[in-house]
Amino acid sequence: MTATATSSISAAHDPDAAAARCVGLVKHYDDVKAVDGLDLEVRRGECFGLLGPNGAGKTTTVEILEGLIRPDAGRVELLGRQWGGQKDQWLRERVGIQLQQTDLADKLTVEETVRLFRSFYPSGRSVADTLELLGLRAKRGARVHKLSGGQKQRLALACALVSEPELLFLDEPTTGLDPQARHRIWDVVETFGAGGGSVVLTTHYMEEAARLCDRVAIVDRGRIIAQGAPEALVAELDAEQIVQLRVDGELDAEALRDLPGVTHVEKNGGDLFRLGVASVGEALPAILGVIEAKSVALQTMTTKQPSLEDVFIHLTGRKLRDE
Amino acid sequence: MSRSGSVRHPLVELTLARLREFGRERGAIFWTFGFPVLLAVGLGIAFRSKPPPQVRVAVVGQGPEIVSTMERLHRAEGIKPLRLSAAEATGALRSGKVDIIVEVAPPRAAASDPKGAEPGPPRLVYRFDTLQPESRYARLLVDDALQRALGRQDVMKADHRPVSARGSRYIDFLIPGLIGLNVMSSSMWGIGYAVVLARRRRLLKRLAATPMRRSHYLLSFMFSRIVFLAAEVALLVAFGWLVFGVAVRGSLLAVTVISLLGSLSFMGLALLVAARPDSTEVASGWMNAAMLPMWLLSGSFFSYERFPESVQPFLKALPLTAFNDALRGVINDGASLWQTWPSLVVLAAWGVCCFGLALKLFRWQ
Numbered sequence: 001m002t003a004t005a006t007s008s009i010s011a012a013h014d015p016d017a018a019a020a021r022c023v024g025l026v027k028h029y030d031d032v033k034a035v036d037g038l039d040l041e042v043r044r045g046e047c048f049g050l051l052g053p054n055g056a057g058k059t060t061t062v063e064i065l066e067g068l069i070r071p072d073a074g075r076v077e078l079l080g081r082q083w084g085g086q087k088d089q090w091l092r093e094r095v096g097i098q099l100q101q102t103d104l105a106d107k108l109t110v111e112e113t114v115r116l117f118r119s120f121y122p123s124g125r126s127v128a129d130t131l132e133l134l135g136l137r138a139k140r141g142a143r144v145h146k147l148s149g150g151q152k153q154r155l156a157l158a159c160a161l162v163s164e165p166e167l168l169f170l171d172e173p174t175t176g177l178d179p180q181a182r183h184r185i186w187d188v189v190e191t192f193g194a195g196g197g198s199v200v201l202t203t204h205y206m207e208e209a210a211r212l213c214d215r216v217a218i219v220d221r222g223r224i225i226a227q228g229a230p231e232a233l234v235a236e237l238d239a240e241q242i243v244q245l246r247v248d249g250e251l252d253a254e255a256l257r258d259l260p261g262v263t264h265v266e267k268n269g270g271d272l273f274r275l276g277v278a279s280v281g282e283a284l285p286a287i288l289g290v291i292e293a294k295s296v297a298l299q300t301m302t303t304k305q306p307s308l309e310d311v312f313i314h315l316t317g318r319k320l321r322d323e
Numbered sequence: 324m325s326r327s328g329s330v331r332h333p334l335v336e337l338t339l340a341r342l343r344e345f346g347r348e349r350g351a352i353f354w355t356f357g358f359p360v361l362l363a364v365g366l367g368i369a370f371r372s373k374p375p376p377q378v379r380v381a382v383v384g385q386g387p388e389i390v391s392t393m394e395r396l397h398r399a400e401g402i403k404p405l406r407l408s409a410a411e412a413t414g415a416l417r418s419g420k421v422d423i424i425v426e427v428a429p430p431r432a433a434a435s436d437p438k439g440a441e442p443g444p445p446r447l448v449y450r451f452d453t454l455q456p457e458s459r460y461a462r463l464l465v466d467d468a469l470q471r472a473l474g475r476q477d478v479m480k481a482d483h484r485p486v487s488a489r490g491s492r493y494i495d496f497l498i499p500g501l502i503g504l505n506v507m508s509s510s511m512w513g514i515g516y517a518v519v520l521a522r523r524r525r526l527l528k529r530l531a532a533t534p535m536r537r538s539h540y541l542l543s544f545m546f547s548r549i550v551f552l553a554a555e556v557a558l559l560v561a562f563g564w565l566v567f568g569v570a571v572r573g574s575l576l577a578v579t580v581i582s583l584l585g586s587l588s589f590m591g592l593a594l595l596v597a598a599r600p601d602s603t604e605v606a607s608g609w610m611n612a613a614m615l616p617m618w619l620l621s622g623s624f625f626s627y628e629r630f631p632e633s634v635q636p637f638l639k640a641l642p643l644t645a646f647n648d649a650l651r652g653v654i655n656d657g658a659s660l661w662q663t664w665p666s667l668v669v670l671a672a673w674g675v676c677c678f679g680l681a682l683k684l685f686r687w688q
């Protein structure tokens with residue numbers, strides 16, 4: 001009895017315990033499998049990204065980790081502890097959360113809102129410092145309903161950071177923002193990471209994931225279909241270049257698949273092809289040869305370095321065609 | 324883990340947030356403070372105590388007797404005679420313009436004695452609806468006036484002693500009823516609507532993700548309500564007293580205690596209604612469903628004793644009825660707090676049951 005209690009407490013203080021870990025998560029809504037057997041581990045001090053199309057189950061996964069949704073099956077551990085019982089308070093004090101969608105109280109000002117959230121935590125940053133950090137000092141007297149979308153997102157982040165959490169959950173923190181506002185938020189997340197904090201982030205922006213995340217997981221239909229450092233995932237494509245071409249006329253993807261140097265082919269829309277190419281020198285003449293043989297007209301052709309976006313399209317695109 | 328100077332207790336911050344949110348909502352201020360006062364003014368003026376209305380009498384017939392009859396009626400107090408033709412009089416009676424028709428026929432003596440030295444009294448016929456209280460009252464008044472004018476004497480001596488109408492006017496009845504309605508409406512809307520809106524906007528979920536104690540959140544609603552409650556009740560009591568002379572005959576402390584208990588009871592009801600819905604439309608529907616019967620049945624505007632005997636126990640079990648009864652007891656009848664205990668028990672029972680159930684059912688997301 002005593003031994004178990006002691007060991008669980010020492011585990012909680014174990015600095016090597018993962019920031020977040022879940023095994024075999026399942027969550028069903030009626031007949032929708034929102035999360036369908038999902039495992040992941042977020043290391044201390046790491047920024048971990050969840051990428052995936054709409055409805056993939058990212059928000060559901062994150063909210064299960066946050067202890068806001070009870071999973072149908074599976075185990076969750078945060079900072080070495082599990083949700084449920086007396087320890088929730090301990091966890092809540094160490095976890096900062098930004099929900100995908102929250103409307104904070106309209107009639108309160110920015111400063112009043114942050115002050116309110118600060119009062120829930122026994123320790124943390126001062127309200128003034130938090131506003132400074134998020135660049136909201138000039139807006140501190142403004143009512144929430146008068147803020148722009150980007151300012152609202154920063155306020156939500158301020159409410160999550162005012163407690164100086166060890167682990168930060170961000171669900172699409174920059175969706176709908178202009179590039180400048182997005183960069184401001186990235187800076188804040190990077191500062192938080194530089195201070196040793198762990199982050200779990202969901203996003204639709206590959207650029208965001210590539211810049212912020214040490215590792216990403218690509219989620220589709222409630223499962224993780226690929227996982228790793230962004231560069232490693234890109235490398236796994238085995239493609240040195242991505243060739244994109246648009247043709248006028250009938251051309252089958254199969255005709256391009258077995259060409260030398262081509263690692264994969266996707267047909268997007270009627271006449272747009274994306275090819276992963278291991279060696280441009282080998283592949284290009286072959287591609288042009290096929291186009292000529294099939295007597296279709298080449299309209300445009302571009303080549304570029306592969307990115308996380310190509311991994312995403314490659315993985316989810318292939319899945320979609322399998323149906 | 325020590326709190327730095329500028330960090331206040333979460334209960335304080337939450338209550339301040341409530342007060343600010345409410346205070347910055349101009350519409351809410353009007354409906355809580357302006358509307359009940361306007362209602363009191365409107366109803367107080369419409370139903371102010373007036374001297375009994377004049378009895379309107381149509382006088383029909385021919386001959387000199389009609390002139391003397393008109394004169395006698397003119398001289399009597401509270402009677403307004405009108406000389407009309409038979410057809411006009413019938414129409415006026417039907418439409419309620421007059422309460423009674425007095426038909427004057429020449430005295431019989433004049434017909435039998437052509438010399439006619441001194442004409443006898445005229446013969447009268449009263450035409451009126453015997454089911455109309457006003458008409459029956461008119462009949463008594465008119466007959467009494469005419470008989471007395473011709474010399475009828477009282478056979479028994481009786482004196483009049485008018486009793487002061489203070490405390491029994493309609494406005495005296497109305498002011499406690501309006502306080503009851505106002506405490507109910509503002510507690511229900513102030514809490515129920517705000518909670519459901521916060522749930523719909525996922526603010527509740529966001530708060531549930533912090534270490535905030537959930538009881539603090541609910542308590543902050545109560546504390547902020549109590550601040551406004553004090554202002555609401557004080558305003559109506561002061562207004563009734565200054566403008567209409569409605570005195571609080573019992574103690575102000577009793578009024579305070581009853582208001583507090585009533586408000587807590589309605590807050591419990593509000594939390595129960597708001598425990599689950601995440602759409603404000605659905606919540607408004609439930610809120611109205613809970614409040615409308617009490618608006619009608621709990622005796623705020625007119626006494627519930629007019630309803631059939633058999634439903635009275637149910638009406639008395641409603642929290643607003645209990646609240647109105649207790650408040651009227653103290654304000655109008657000068658009852659002490661303990662004399663109103665049956666009402667207080669009803670209020671406390673509603674409060675405890677609703678709170679308990681609401682806490683069990685409450686959804687944070």
Ligand SMILES: Nc1ncnc2c1ncn2[C@@H]1O[C@H](COP(=O)(O)OP(=O)(O)OP(=O)(O)O)[C@@H](O)[C@H]1O
Pocket residue numbers: 029032033034052053054055056057058059060061100
């Ligand atoms: N409360 C709910 N009731 C019913 N179905 C739900 C509920 N929440 C989520 N779902 C369903 O579960 C699936 C996963 O939803 P989730 O919100 O986790 O996706 P997501 O990856 O976050 O999508 P997005 O990128 O659009 O935010 C979706 O099909 C969604 O319709």
Ligand SMILES: [Mg+2]
Pocket residue numbers: 058059060100171
């Ligand atoms: Mg989502």
